Every structure is written in structure tokens, then in C-alpha cells.
Amino acid sequence: MTPRNCLVTGASRGIGSVIAGRLSAAGHRVALTARGADQLAEVAAKLSGPSLCLPADVTDPAAVDNVFSTVEDAWGPVEVLVLNAGAAVAKPMAKLTDDEWYGQLELNLTAPFRAMRRAIPAMTRSNWGRIVVIASIAGKIGEPNLSAYTASKHGVIGLMRAAAAELAKTGVTVNAVCPGYVDTPMTDGWVGKIAARTGKDRAEIRTALEHKQPIRRLITADEVADVVDLCVASAAITGQAITVDGGAVQS
Incomplete structure (x- = not known):
């Protein structure tokens, strides 16, 4: 595959760091963003190809715009966008605060929307792009004590589907990976x-x-990254929420 400019959010650990490694090993340029600068540097040190470490809070619109601008100045437009940043608040719904509710929506749904909105114009101009959201099986079923997280993940799958339908004729694919x-x-x-x-x-x-x-x-992070690899490689897979959960949710 042609080397591409990639941006991975939530890249400082776990699934995000493994995805960054896979993209780098495949010959792509990889920009990493998360809040922890030291952890990002540790991930970048293990990559085999060009990388950028861009510490940022993805819930800050100005910070996200700056991340994209930095990648564009260094390499050109983002061509592969992997939206992995996310977190969960685990508590019964009756004890969930408004701040916790809005925080989950901001991180897990609104931040991906803003990043997609920022990436799409350049992708459509070049008639090529890949957007992959790391969602969750909580985007397909109800999970007890995870009401805000579940709502936000259902929402981001809906966002992915709408974007995929809108961009289907442009050469840009949009998918979600839903780990258990x-x-x-x-x-x-x-x-x-x-x-x-x-x-x-x-x-x-x-x-x-x-x-x-x-x-x-x-599930292992590598097993999640396997599906991200597929979504990046294929021009025919779009609008899909692909479950990776060992068979718990059959869809």
C-alpha cells in the first residue's frame, strides 16, 4: 500500500499504541496524540517509521485543530484517521452526575465528530481516506452500570454510519471496530x-x-488491530460496526 499520513488518537497505551505500531510497520507515517507526552514518546520510540508526538486533549476543539495543522505542515493532510481515545465511567445510572454524563458524550462522541469534520474535506479532495472509530460492543447492546458510555458508543456508531453513507461515492471509507x-x-x-x-x-x-x-x-489489542488493518486496506468495507468480542454478540 502507498505510504499514508496517519493520525491515531488515544495512542499512548493499550489499543491505540498497538494500532500505531501496526500502521508504522506497514510503512505509514504515524502521528500520535493523547494527553500524556511521556507515554507518547515511549510509544514513538518503538515505531519503525516516521512519527510525530502531539500531546493534546481531544475534547478541546482548538487542540484538535492544532494537531491536524501540525500534521499537515509536516507531512500533508491526514489520510488515515483512527479515533481510539475514550474512557468509561462505571456506576449505576441513578448515581451518575450531569458532569459525568456530559464528559462521556464529549470524549466518546463529540470529539470523534470534530476530528472527522476536520479530516473529511482533505480526504474528499484527494478521493481517498480511511476513518476508523474504536467503539465497543456497548455500542450494540445495553451494559449495566455503563449508561453514559453505552449511550456515547451507540451514538458514535450512528455517526459512523451517517458519515459512511455521506462519503460512499468519494473514496473515503468510515467504519467502527467494536471490541468486547x-x-x-x-x-x-x-x-x-x-x-x-x-x-x-x-x-x-x-x-x-x-x-x-x-x-x-x-480480547488482545492485536486482535482489535487486525480489524483496523482490514478497514484501512479495503475500499469496499464501509459503514460497518465490526464486532471483536469472542462471539458474545453475534451480528
Whole structure:
């Protein structure tokens, strides 16, 4: 494949860092953004090709615009956009605050919208582009104690579908990857919060998450990256929310 200019959000750890590594190994130029500068530098040091470390808060519109402008000044327009930044607030709906609700929508739905809006004009001008949103199986089913996260992930899948339909004739594809429970620091954080709230043993909680998936283990970040690779390579896959969860949600 022709080397492309890639931007990966939430690239400092977990799924995002693995995706960045895959894109770099495939010969692409990879710009990394997340809030942690030190962690971004550690990821970039392991990449095999050109990279840019661009610390930013993706919920800040000015910061996002600056990230895109920096990539454009260095390499040209973003051609592959992987929207991985996200987080979850785990608590019963009755205890969820307005600030937590709006924070989840801002990070998991509005930030991807702003990044897509910024990337699309250049992609359509060149008649080529790939946008991949890392969503969740929570975008397809209801998850208890994750109401704001679930709503935001349902929303971002709807956003992806609308964008894919709008851009179908332009050479730009838009897809979502919907992992189940993945072996990442984010899942470790969930386990810790559940343990603190319930008093249960962390190992017991982790096993329960593993058993939610028929393959009886957590998904690996590499298995999520496999599907991102497919979405980047294919011009015929668009408007899809591809589930990677060991068979828990069959769709």
C-alpha cells in the first residue's frame, strides 16, 4: 500500500499504541496524540517509521485543530484517521452526575465528530481516506452500570454510519471496530473501580469479564488491530460496526 499520513488518537497505551505500531510497520507515517507526552514518546520510540508526538486533549476543539495543522505542515493532510481515545465511567445510572454524563458524550462522541469534520474535506479532495472509530460492543447492546458510555458508543456508531453513507461515492471509507473486554489498562481500571465499589476480589472480577465472552478470555489489542488493518486496506468495507468480542454478540 502507498505510504499514508496517519493520525491515531488515544495512542499512548493499550489499543491505540498497538494500532500505531501496526500502521508504522506497514510503512505509514504515524502521528500520535493523547494527553500524556511521556507515554507518547515511549510509544514513538518503538515505531519503525516516521512519527510525530502531539500531546493534546481531544475534547478541546482548538487542540484538535492544532494537531491536524501540525500534521499537515509536516507531512500533508491526514489520510488515515483512527479515533481510539475514550474512557468509561462505571456506576449505576441513578448515581451518575450531569458532569459525568456530559464528559462521556464529549470524549466518546463529540470529539470523534470534530476530528472527522476536520479530516473529511482533505480526504474528499484527494478521493481517498480511511476513518476508523474504536467503539465497543456497548455500542450494540445495553451494559449495566455503563449508561453514559453505552449511550456515547451507540451514538458514535450512528455517526459512523451517517458519515459512511455521506462519503460512499468519494473514496473515503468510515467504519467502527467494536471490541468486547480487551486486555488493556482501561479494563484494569474498570476492574479496580468495580473492586472498590463492591469489595470483590480483583481476580474474581477479571474472571467474570473473561467469562462474558464465549472464548473465555479477554480480547488482545492485536486482535482489535487486525480489524483496523482490514478497514484501512479495503475500499469496499464501509459503514460497518465490526464486532471483536469472542462471539458474545453475534451480528
